Amino acid sequence: MHRGKGMKFVGDSRVLAPSVRKKMISKDYSEYPGKTEAFWPNFLLKEWMIGAVFLVGFLCLTVAHPAPLERIADPTDTGYIPLPDWYFLFLYQLLKYSYASGPYTVVGAMIMPGLAFGGLLLAPFLDRGTERRAMKRPLATAFMLLAIASIVFLTWQSVSTHDWAQAERQGKIVAKVDIDKASAGYKVASANTCITCHGDNLSGGPGAPALIGTGLSADEVAKIAKEGKGGKMPPGIFKGTDEELKTLSEFIAGLGK
Amino acid sequence: MLNKIYDWVDERLDITPLWRDIADHEVPEHVNPAHHFSAFVYCFGGLTFFITVIQILSGMFLTMYYVPDIKNAWESVYYLQNEVAYGQIVRGMHHWGASLVLVMLFLHTLRVFFQGAYKKPRELNWIVGVLIFFVMLGLGFTGYLLPWDMKALFATKVGLQIAEATPFIGSYVKVLLAGHEHIVGAQTLTRFFAIHVFFLPGALLGLMGAHFIMIRKQGISGPL
Numbered sequence: 420m421h422r423g424k425g426m427k428f429v430g431d432s433r434v435l436a437p438s439v440r441k442k443m444i445s446k447d448y449s450e451y452p453g454k455t456e457a458f459w460p461n462f463l464l465k466e467w468m469i470g471a472v473f474l475v476g477f478l479c480l481t482v483a484h485p486a487p488l489e490r491i492a493d494p495t496d497t498g499y500i501p502l503p504d505w506y507f508l509f510l511y512q513l514l515k516y517s518y519a520s521g522p523y524t525v526v527g528a529m530i531m532p533g534l535a536f537g538g539l540l541l542a543p544f545l546d547r548g549t550e551r552r553a554m555k556r557p558l559a560t561a562f563m564l565l566a567i568a569s570i571v572f573l574t575w576q577s578v579s580t581h582d583w584a585q586a587e588r589q590g591k592i593v594a595k596v597d598i599d600k601a602s603a604g605y606k607v608a609s610a611n612t613c614i615t616c617h618g619d620n621l622s623g624g625p626g627a628p629a630l631i632g633t634g635l636s637a638d639e640v641a642k643i644a645k646e647g648k649g650g651k652m653p654p655g656i657f658k659g660t661d662e663e664l665k666t667l668s669e670f671i672a673g674l675g676k
Numbered sequence: 677m678l679n680k681i682y683d684w685v686d687e688r689l690d691i692t693p694l695w696r697d698i699a700d701h702e703v704p705e706h707v708n709p710a711h712h713f714s715a716f717v718y719c720f721g722g723l724t725f726f727i728t729v730i731q732i733l734s735g736m737f738l739t740m741y742y743v744p745d746i747k748n749a750w751e752s753v754y755y756l757q758n759e760v761a762y763g764q765i766v767r768g769m770h771h772w773g774a775s776l777v778l779v780m781l782f783l784h785t786l787r788v789f790f791q792g793a794y795k796k797p798r799e800l801n802w803i804v805g806v807l808i809f810f811v812m813l814g815l816g817f818t819g820y821l822l823p824w825d826m827k828a829l830f831a832t833k834v835g836l837q838i839a840e841a842t843p844f845i846g847s848y849v850k851v852l853l854a855g856h857e858h859i860v861g862a863q864t865l866t867r868f869f870a871i872h873v874f875f876l877p878g879a880l881l882g883l884m885g886a887h888f889i890m891i892r893k894q895g896i897s898g899p900l
Contacts, residue, residue, distance in 0.1 A: 456708055459699035465710060469719055470726050477730075477776065481768030488757055491750040492829035494860070501830030504820050506778050506813070511834065528841040540806045542789065543799035551792030552900055563789055590826045592754075 489590030498624060499589055502581060509573035535566055585626070593622045593629045596675045604670020607663045611644075611656060621674065626651065632675030641668035697892060706899035718896075720784035727777040728884070732877070734770040742822070744869035746862045749824035774816055781809055793897035801890040808883045811876050818872035824865060832868070833860050 456462050493499075503511050510532060514520045519527025538545065546559040553560045598605060598620055608614055608621070616627035623629035633640070641664050647654035657664060686692055705711050707718040741760060743752045756763040785805065788794055794802035821832045840850040847857070853871075855863025 454705045455702040456705075456710075458701050458703050462703040462708065463699075466719075466722055470723070473723060473726065474730075477727075477769070477772070478765070480772050481765055484768070484772070485764050486757070486768045486771035488750075488753060488823055489825035489827050492746070492824045492826055494829065496826070499826055499830050501834050502827060503831040503834065504775075504816060506775065506816060507831075507835075510838070514838070524841045525843060528838045529843065536806075536810070539785075539809075540803060543794045543796070543802050546792075546795075549795065551795060551897075553790045553792070556792065559792075560790070563786075567786075 488592070490592045498626075500582070500586065502586060505574070505578075508577040509570045512573040512577035538562065539566075588623060588628050591623065591629065593631055594675050596631050598674070602670065603666050607659060607667040608670065611659060611663075611667070613644075613656070613667075616652075621671075630671050630674060633671070635672055637665070637668040637672040640671045641665070644668065701892070704896060704898075707896055717783075717787045720780050720787055724777060724780040724784055725884070727773050727780060728880075730769060731773045731777060734766050734773065735873070737766050738770055739873065744822070744866050746824060746865055749822065749865060753823045753825075774819060778812060778816065781812055785809065791897065791900060798890075798894055798897065801887060801894070804883055804886050804890065808880065808887065811880045811883065815872060815876050815880070818868045818876065821865065821868045822872065829860065832864070836860065 502508075510528075513531065514524065514527045516527065517523075519531065542559070546556055548556060550556050613630070614621065616624055617630050618624045618627075621630040635643075643652070644657040644664065644667060645654065647656065657667070659667075707715050709715045709719065738756070741752050741756045741763070743749055753767070757767055758764075788802065788805070817835055821828045836850050836854050839853060840846045842849055851857055853864070853867060854860055855867050
């Protein structure tokens, strides 16, 4: 090449010394497919078109799927099952295996990710041959494919073992309602152990939804109280009289209306 | 008119070489999707930069409403999401952009890796690129706490436990990040906010500058 100590750069798109550089004039369209193209303004215009198409798709995504927001952080809620953002799931899943957790946490949290990311960082010094094609450097390619496969597998394991229905329930924003704990309805709810699962404020718990603003009628509430729902709530929880059932169902149906 | 302004500045500061270094160079055939469709793999780096710009801009607008305080953080995000005009769009862009930038960064890394483009003379640029990847992951981790909702708090608790597992310095790292040995609270939120908004973006801009200067200096790697 023209400068420096004669380092060979293939496909030279470097800025050349003024003495050797030619004036950059974009090629005539009749020369298509010409070999090279001026960055400014021809190629940049195409890049902007790609960017514009991308931006439209991106904005559609933000309109179709608003960013999620769960209820305000409550450090006292010990039943909450945490989950990191999806791109950390593979690390999180790794810590669930017995030789990567407990007394071996260092293995799962530091040694394995450390080796993987350290290898990535130092790749140019580990893979020092001059060959660039992936097939001609089998070790480097094999290690990267192994890493990708591990990340995909661990992420999939994490996603498939997570209880997404419960995750949605436990984080739901519940409208704040002042519950009259001296009312007859609340006393019936308390006596029939409703609040054990649905919470003191009936705002839901780890295994049960909120009873505020359910949108159910009193009859529907009465039916669920007696017959249970969806396998999680067993039948026969309610053990009181019909009179109490009416009080309870009207109380619950009236919450957050 | 524009030319006159340009000439006026150029006469005093000699900006033409600077302009030439940034814009005046050829794009080789093998990276141009107009010639070879498979060259779309060269778009991932540029799209990563594009989303990074979106992240910086949307983040700047988010801080106009966001309050890094355990009483008001969630309230401010809720207000932004439900009351502010287009707040949902701006927060949506920042939220989804955080995922997309990592996807694009990952694809860009794979492109460079499988093409062996990190080999001599481009070792330094590869290292800077991997450092950018780490900074992005750090931005994702610290940004996740800021809405101060349930998943934010408990995911951060798990993350801090992992940081604590670091041999020898684990407990110091945790205190540095969380501000307290045991409590994940007000101090943690302000620290994560500062890291997310000042420390990591500062590092990111410096690293990206180095990344781009090295690309201009070395050019794009040749065809396989």
